[in-house]
Amino acid sequence: MSVEPQGPVLVEGPVEIVMEDGTVARSDRFVVAVCTCRRSRIQPWCDTSHRRRERADSPRADSPRADSPPEDRKPR
Template sequence: MPADPSERPRRVTVTKDGPVLVEGPVEVLLEDGSSVTSDRFTVALCACRRSRSYPWCDTSHRRRDKGCR
């Protein structure tokens, strides 16, 4: 593990039927080659693509009975 905190690995948490939580700040590269950034402490990335603010999770997956799949 690096001694400098800025060089430590980012923590990524995969949640059941929900978003992927990533310690920020983050830069997300999208399929079309563009990128979006967030400087938040933790960001929620949409795993189901139902979010109106994709790639950020807006909890749209909760509107279905079976969760995010």
């Protein structure tokens, strides 16, 4: 097993994880990345959402963000 700082736990598979609601998530892969940051949209598996977290040196909230669409492409 391997733990990445602020990232997933890598577990040798196959893996079965019992979720809080009692459902079972299964993977037959030889290595499985289990989300620990709780940002993944495919819980309990990691989708690399931990890589997109805000950094302390990111732009201010009132300034245009680099990932926002150009003004002429915004939905109306």
